Every structure is written in C-alpha cells, then in structure tokens.
Amino acid sequence: MWKxxxxxxxxxxxxxxxxxxxxVRNDTIYSRLVIDSPIAVINRIDxxxxxxxLYLNRLSDQKTYRYCEQ
Incomplete structure (x- = not known):
C-alpha cells in the first residue's frame, strides 16, 4: 500500500x-475501478x-505525484 x-x-x-x-503491467498502473483503465506511469522508486x-506521472496531464510506502 502506498500513501x-x-x-x-x-x-x-x-x-x-x-x-x-x-x-501494474510493465511500468503502467491500471485502475480496476474504471474498467482496467491506465491512470499513471511509474517514473521511479527512490x-x-x-x-x-514511488513517483508516478499521471497520464492525463503528466504531473508527477509522490507516494510513501505504508
């Protein structure tokens, strides 16, 4: 889980x-809540x-989001 x-x-x-x-498939994160639609690409894990x-780039606007492992 990531927060x-x-x-x-x-x-x-x-x-x-x-x-x-x-x-996750390859480097893409998919949401099952929206019928397996791609939502973000993994940028890196530091x-x-x-x-x-975990740093993600949202597909809709390419903004980067940071998540901490919980």
Whole structure:
C-alpha cells in the first residue's frame, strides 16, 4: 500500500495493488475501478532515509505525484 506524501493530490490518496483496486503491467498502473483503465506511469522508486518513495506521472496531464510506502 502506498500513501500520497506529496503536495499534489490529483490521484488517489492511497494506492492499493490487489485484485480489487489497482494493478501494474510493465511500468503502467491500471485502475480496476474504471474498467482496467491506465491512470499513471511509474517514473521511479527512490529510498529517502530508509523509506521507499514511488513517483508516478499521471497520464492525463503528466504531473508527477509522490507516494510513501505504508
């Protein structure tokens, strides 16, 4: 599970990857809530003081969103 920890909140506040909510194929995140539609592309995963951070680019506007692992 990943929680939005950035300034922007244009995507879901919490990203859960399972059979009900979201899944990843290659580098793209798909939402099962909107009939398996692509919502973002993974930009990178970094480690910040031992905490993993996930950076995503939303497909609709290419803005970058930061998520912290929970």
């Amino acid at each position: 939005n920890c950035g300034d922007n909140s244009g995507l879901q506040d919490i990203l859960v990857f399972n059979d009900t909510y979201n899944f 480690s910040y003081y031992g905490e993993r951070r």
